[in-house]
Amino acid sequence: MSSDGSFGVGHDHSCGGKAREIKRRVGIMLGLDSHSVISEMCNMWGTKNAEEFYAKMDGISDDELRAAVSAAWDKVKKRKRLMQTEEEKVYAYA
Numbered sequence: 001m002s003s004d005g006s007f008g009v010g011h012d013h014s015c016g017g018k019a020r021e022i023k024r025r026v027g028i029m030l031g032l033d034s035h036s037v038i039s040e041m042c043n044m045w046g047t048k049n050a051e052e053f054y055a056k057m058d059g060i061s062d063d064e065l066r067a068a069v070s071a072a073w074d075k076v077k078k079r080k081r082l083m084q085t086e087e088e089k090v091y092a093y094a
Contacts, residue, residue: 040072
């Protein structure tokens with residue numbers, strides 16, 4: 001790792017850096033959900049740090065990366081829907 005916290009060109013340790021690398025590589029913008037989607041991808045891949053995340057990402061095709069982003073985003077959206085539903089139940093009984 002270099003002194004600026006990166007792992008080479010585009011290899012920033014932050015979720016924002018990983019999201020920028022995904023956008024650069026496959027054109028998908030994660031927007032406001034970037035932290036949640038990247039965290040879900042880390043869980044799916046079993047990566048513990050940025051170095052492992054980039055090694056996994058560099059070792060798969062663009063199509064596999066798009067599929068991984070899509071799967072992670074689907075899980076994030078499902079979790080948000082469940083949370084919203086639970087919140088609605090709380091307000092209904094208040």
